[in-house]
Amino acid sequence: MSNNQAAGLSPEELQAWWMPFTANAAFKSNPRMYTGAEGMYLTMADGRKIIDTNAGLWCCNAGHGRKEIADAVSKQLLEMDYANPFSYGHPLAFQLANRLVEQIAPEGLNRVFFTNSGSEAVDTATKIARQYWRLKGEASKTCFIARVKAYHGVNWAGVSLSGLTPNRKAFGPALEADFLRHTLLPENAYSRGLPDNGAELAEELNDMIGMRDASNIAAVIVEPMSGAGGIILPPKGYLQRLREICDQHNILLIFDEVISAYGRVGDAATMAEKIGVTPDLMTTAKGLTNGAIPMGAVYLKQEIYDTFVNSSDTPSIAPEFMHGYTYSAHPVACAAAMATMDIYRDDQLFAHAGKMATPWEEAIHTLDHGRNINDVRNYGLLGAIDFQPHGKAGPSRAAQIANICLENGVTVRPAGESIVMSPPLIIEQEHIDTIFNVLTDAINTVD
Ligand code: PXG
Numbered sequence: 406m407s408n409n410q411a412a413g414l415s416p417e418e419l420q421a422w423w424m425p426f427t428a429n430a431a432f433k434s435n436p437r438m439y440t441g442a443e444g445m446y447l448t449m450a451d452g453r454k455i456i457d458t459n460a461g462l463w464c465c466n467a468g469h470g471r472k473e474i475a476d477a478v479s480k481q482l483l484e485m486d487y488a489n490p491f492s493y494g495h496p497l498a499f500q501l502a503n504r505l506v507e508q509i510a511p512e513g514l515n516r517v518f519f520t521n522s523g524s525e526a527v528d529t530a531t532k533i534a535r536q537y538w539r540l541k542g543e544a545s546k547t548c549f550i551a552r553v554k555a556y557h558g559v560n561w562a563g564v565s566l567s568g569l570t571p572n573r574k575a576f577g578p579a580l581e582a583d584f585l586r587h588t589l590l591p592e593n594a595y596s597r598g599l600p601d602n603g604a605e606l607a608e609e610l611n612d613m614i615g616m617r618d619a620s621n622i623a624a625v626i627v628e629p630m631s632g633a634g635g636i637i638l639p640p641k642g643y644l645q646r647l648r649e650i651c652d653q654h655n656i657l658l659i660f661d662e663v664i665s666a667y668g669r670v671g672d673a674a675t676m677a678e679k680i681g682v683t684p685d686l687m688t689t690a691k692g693l694t695n696g697a698i699p700m701g702a703v704y705l706k707q708e709i710y711d712t713f714v715n716s717s718d719t720p721s722i723a724p725e726f727m728h729g730y731t732y733s734a735h736p737v738a739c740a741a742a743m744a745t746m747d748i749y750r751d752d753q754l755f756a757h758a759g760k761m762a763t764p765w766e767e768a769i770h771t772l773d774h775g776r777n778i779n780d781v782r783n784y785g786l787l788g789a790i791d792f793q794p795h796g797k798a799g800p801s802r803a804a805q806i807a808n809i810c811l812e813n814g815v816t817v818r819p820a821g822e823s824i825v826m827s828p829p830l831i832i833e834q835e836h837i838d839t840i841f842n843v844l845t846d847a848i849n850t851v852d
Contacts, residue, residue, distance in 0.1 A: 412438040412450035437811075442469035445829055445836050447816065456815045458826040458840055463632060463664045464696030467748045468829040474697045474744040481740035490519075490733045492724075498734035501742050505702060508746055509666065511677035514687055514704040519734040523663035523690035524558025526701035527626075530686045531562040531580065532728055534624040534657050537709055540716045543620065549580060550613055550625045550656075554587040554634035557626065557661050557688075566626055569634060583613050585627075589637045594780040595773045596638070597766055599680075603640030610650045624657035624685075629676035632664035635823040636782050636789035644682045651685075660684035663701070667692025668749060668830050670785035672759030679785075685709065695745045700738035758786045758830040765832070768841040776848055777802055779822075788826045790844075795852070802851050809847035815840050 411419065419433045441448030445468060447455045460466055467474075481497075488495040502517040510517075518533070520526045531549065538546035551557070551566035559572070565580035567573045568587065586606055593600035614622065629644055631637035651658040665676040666689040673679035677687060686709070690701035713725040732738070749755060762785050769788045772781050780791040792802040800808075803819035810817050817824045817840075824844075828836065 410438060410450050411436045412440055414438075444468045444470065445832065453814065455811065456828075456836055456840055458815060458828045459818045460827050460829045461696045462691075463669070463827045464691035466667050466669065466692040466830045467695045467745060467752070467754060468831040471695060471697070471744070471748060473748055474695055474741050477740040477744035478698060478737055481737050485736050488734075488736050490731075490735075491729060495734070495736055495739075497736055497739040497743065501734075501739045501746075504743065504746050505704070508750065509674040509689075510704050511675055511683045511687065513683050513706055514677075515707050516705050516710040518703040518705070519738075520690070520701035520703065521699045521730055521732050521735070521738070522558070522701050523661075523688060524560040524563050524701075525730065526663065526688035526690055526703050527557045527566070527661060528560045528562040529703050529728060530626070530659050530661075530688050530705075531566075531624070533686060533703065533705065533709065533713075533726070534659065536726065537657070537712055538623055540712050540718060545620050546623045546656075547581065548617055548622050549582045550585060550610065550622060551582050552585040552587060552627050552631075554589070554631055554637060555584075555626075555628060555661075556631070556633035557628075558663070583617065585609050585613070585625075587631070587634065587637055588640055588643060589635070590640075593640070595770070596782065597770060598784055599638050600640045604642035604646055606640070607643050607646035607650065610647060614650070614654050614656070619654040619656055622654075622656050624659050625651055626659040626661060628661045628663075628665065629680070629682075630665045630670065630784060630787070632787075632825070632827070633820065635791070635820050636784070636787050636825050638782060638784050639680075644680055648682050648684075657685040659686045659688065661688045663688055663690045664827070667745075668755035668758050669787065669827060670758075671762040672755060672785075674755060693745065694738055694741040695748070697745075698735075698738045698741040699732075700735070700742055752831075754830045761830075761832050761834075761837070762786060764834055764837055765828075768837045771841065772845065772848065775845075777851070778848070786828055786830055786832065789820075790824045790848075792822050792824075794822050805851045806844070806847045809850055810843050813843045813847065815843040817844065 438450040439447050440450050447457045506515045553568040555568035557563040557566045561579045564573050588603050590603050592602050662675050670676050670679050687704040694700045719725045766783045769783050777793045782789045803824045807817050807819040
């Protein structure tokens with residue numbers, strides 16, 4: 406082990422922390438540590454500055470180390486470090502909810518429930534959906550329809566609704582769910598932006614409704630753009646059709662925008678806004694606080710909120726939704742989110758992302774039909790490159806390429822046989838040039 410890469414920690418000091426989604430033994434015998442972050446760059450333990458093409462883990466949309474957020478957090482910690490959110494409030498939480506409705510929410514989603522992560526947002530949305538139908542006198546509507554290759558976090562709802570086999574196979578049964586097919590079609594390979602073919606895949610929802618009956622289905626949940634599954638984009642018209650079918654059959658539609666919200670898709674706050682399809686509930690996290698402090702939010706239609714709050718099932722002095730977290734609307738997270746919203750507005754970052762999406766698209770598609778490449782996809786400031794599996798033991802081509810890129814000053818994320826990227830929205834042409842020079846060389850090095 407290189408002591409340098411372990412940032413001065415001994416092998417024994419690496420043992421106590423059980424790292425998430427990590428091959429712990431492999432990591433601990435060959436650690437890779439970050440020690441700093443600023444703007445588009447991360448610093449490695451050996452002092453090298455690395456371009457971060459993943460905005461941390463799809464979350465630092467305004468770039469790393471934003472002083473405005475640090476100042477807001479430190480001020481809030483001294484003013485009020487914590488406030489009990491159960492039957493008490495604090496002004497910043499209300500101000501933030503109003504701000505999000507105004508600045509981020511797609512038209513019609515004007516109520517917000519705060520959580521501490523995307524996984525909690527997904528749990529919260531599914532609980533809202535089930536209780537909503539119960540309050541409407543349709544308690545049999547409990548089943549969910551999700552999608553193959555979906556990622557909805559790691560809590561029980563997210564595991565149940567996950568379409569990524571490795572994320573669910575070890576954990577046994579949970580929520581009842583059916584799965585629509587994913588929308589990654591070979592005929593759409595090398596599409597620029599949303600693919601043309603495949604809107605008819607949405608019709609499969611009709612078959613599932615035919616099989617289960619709408620009287621048993623609470624909601625359909627989809628990432629409007631699948632992130633962790635490998636940046637899988639919705640064919641043109643697909644999400645519109647899901648919306649229509651849900652409306653016809655009285656089924657709620659949940660968009661999981663944990664990755665796609667907060668400007669990631671360019672020129673819009675959310676994918677819902679960008680494509681003009683409004684879900685009934687929308688889950689978010691990550692870019693809400695620029696990744697600086699954990700926080701998630703579920704946006705929902707007022708009609709759903711009113712159904713709970715005006716229900717004759719609950720006496721007016723009792724909570725209408727028996728759900729919430731110790732840290733719901735944590736004042737420090739609210740302060741971080743408010744400062745993040747200021748940055749998004751003042752720096753016009755969603756418009757900047759939209760502007761940079763064009764050179765990003767040009768650059769990524771220079772890789773089309775390149776060595777061992779099967780597909781290249783892009784949307785907003787998102788990009789994926791799929792490689793032909795090498796069919797041998799050992800790391801995938803994507804993992805090998807990612808390692809070479811890291812040696813050469815760029816971090817990219819391998820996801821199965823794909824490399825996925827989601828750079829901070831502050832990206833400029835010079836970063837795009839470096840990223841694709843390094844990536845192209847790495848791709849041409851691996852057999
Ligand atoms: N929904 C979606 C769509 C996500 O992308 C979550 C829920 C869960 O959020 P939290 O905050 O609980 O992690 C996510 C998270 C990857 C990767 O490998 C993606 C996520 C998290 C970790 C890794 O691409 N997305």
